[in-house]
Amino acid sequence: MKILIVGGNGKIGKKVSAHFSKKHEVIIAGRNSGDVSVDMADSASIKAMFESLGKVDAVVCAAGEAKWADFSSMTEDDFYIGLKSKLMGQVNLVRIGKDYLNPGGSFTLSTGILADHPVALTTSAAMVNGGIHSFVKAVCLELTNSIRINAVSSGLVEDAVEIYEDYFPGHNPIPMKKVVNGFVKGVLGHSTGEIIRIYDNC
Numbered sequence: 001m002k003i004l005i006v007g008g009n010g011k012i013g014k015k016v017s018a019h020f021s022k023k024h025e026v027i028i029a030g031r032n033s034g035d036v037s038v039d040m041a042d043s044a045s046i047k048a049m050f051e052s053l054g055k056v057d058a059v060v061c062a063a064g065e066a067k068w069a070d071f072s073s074m075t076e077d078d079f080y081i082g083l084k085s086k087l088m089g090q091v092n093l094v095r096i097g098k099d100y101l102n103p104g105g106s107f108t109l110s111t112g113i114l115a116d117h118p119v120a121l122t123t124s125a126a127m128v129n130g131g132i133h134s135f136v137k138a139v140c141l142e143l144t145n146s147i148r149i150n151a152v153s154s155g156l157v158e159d160a161v162e163i164y165e166d167y168f169p170g171h172n173p174i175p176m177k178k179v180v181n182g183f184v185k186g187v188l189g190h191s192t193g194e195i196i197r198i199y200d201n202c
């Protein structure tokens with residue numbers, strides 16, 4: 001299987017890439033590293049990436065940014081960071097990428113626990129994650145050629161604990177193996193329109 005992994009060199013992406021590389025052809029995409037260059041916040045860049053790659057069997061996204069800050073300080077432009085990158089970036093990966101997926105292919109997107117259990121400073125990140133959940137449930141009804149779509153919604157992952165643990169009091173970190181398995185379910189499973197939730201103690 002030829003699997004494109006956007007963000008395949010990030011904390012989550014590198015574990016997902018390592019797993020799939022054992023049995024599949026993996027192509028890593030990112031702005032600053034990887035096999036192919038893409039800025040998912042720019043639809044022209046997404047189109048150029050798919051044109052250079054040709055057809056793939058699966059698209060995994062382990063990328064997408066949103067601004068974390070207290071709501072009282074958030075400007076309209078601050079919200080557009082998450083809307084352009086994590087939300088529309090992933091919507092555009094699907095909107096454009098569906099024409100480059102082989103029949104029976106799949107999209108596996110990334111959201112996160114904030115959609116269901118937000119913490120302070122995450123009005124933008126939580127909103128964007130929730131929007132992607134609704135997008136996945138709606139677009140699965142319209143994708144053709146047996147193309148599937150799911151989203152992996154994980155809690156704080158073990159490899160990112162040092163960065164984020166102060167924001168998630170009382171949360172049990174998610175082992176990387178469990179997160180990777182969420183993406184395995186998305187790519188190799190048969191479900192579509194599923195939000196693959198990987199939470200602990202929420």
Ligand SMILES: NC(=O)c1ccc[n+]([C@@H]2O[C@H](COP(=O)([O-])OP(=O)(O)OC[C@H]3O[C@@H](n4cnc5c(N)ncnc54)[C@H](OP(=O)(O)O)[C@@H]3O)[C@@H](O)[C@H]2O)c1
Nearest residue numbers: 007009010011012030031032033039040063112156157160
């Ligand atoms: N960390 C967690 O605990 C956690 C939990 C649940 C959900 N998530 C979500 O999972 C995703 C990955 O998280 P992570 O912690 O692995 O992040 P990360 O370590 O920051 O890695 C993100 C990767 O995505 C790439 N990237 C970022 N913006 C991009 C863009 N506009 N276009 C193309 N590539 C881009 C980066 O590479 P370049 O810099 O080269 O572009 C980087 O390799 C995020 O959406 C995050 O919200 C994370």
